Amino acid sequence: MLKRAYYLVTGPNPVARTYGEFIEKCWIPLLVRFAVDSGVYWLSFYPELFNPLVSRFGFELHSPVPQYAVVAFFIGLGVDSLVDFAVTKIPGVKDWLPQMPPPLAPNGRNGGMTPKPPEGA
Secondary structure (H helix, E strand, O other): OHHHHHHHHHOOOOOOOOHHHHHHHHHHHHHHHHHHHHHHHHHOOOHHHHHHHHHOOOOOOOOOOOOOHHHHHHHHHHHHHHHHHHHHHOHHHHOOOOOOOOOOOOOHHHOOOOOOOOOOO
8 A cells, every 4th residue: 555655646647745635535445445455365364265266267275375474475465456456447346446536637746736937037
């Protein structure tokens, strides 16, 4: 989520000018994504639930995936990216879950207004 916040505040199409404004505008989609991320990540600890799900995609796992902290960390990062993709690109999912707000107006860093040139210029 930190990666998302950074790019949605400082990226080429920001949705907010500050991190506080980002949280104020995006708290609902962030909360929903956090809940979905946590649920999918939690499943990876239970092979009796996780294996039938992954076998539908052609994978077969025989033990809990996150046996080591490093593996658990990278699975968490992967789940976050997969959920982001699903929430923004898959038609049935993106139309059902809340989305991030649209980018600020052009020149949105200053509220969409063009700055005044300095005096004497």
